[in-house]
Amino acid sequence: MTPLPKKKQTKRTSAARKLVLKIKGGSLIVCKSCGKLKLPHKACRACGFYREEK
Numbered sequence: 001m002t003p004l005p006k007k008k009q010t011k012r013t014s015a016a017r018k019l020v021l022k023i024k025g026g027s028l029i030v031c032k033s034c035g036k037l038k039l040p041h042k043a044c045r046a047c048g049f050y051r052e053e054k
């Protein structure tokens with residue numbers, strides 16, 4: 001086993017992993033516009049809706 005990764009991780013890969021961690025961390029909220037899960041403080045990927053209401 002080598003301590004170094006075989007391939008250099010691309011920005012895209014690490015970004016995707018971070019996204020997965022965020023999702024698994026349970027920090028998703030339900031979009032109030034379309035009802036899909038989305039990241040808080042980010043526009044909805046499905047409908048582009050962005051609004052935080054309490």
Ligand SMILES: [Zn+2]
Pocket residue numbers: 031032033034035036044045046047048049
């Ligand atoms: Zn939405």
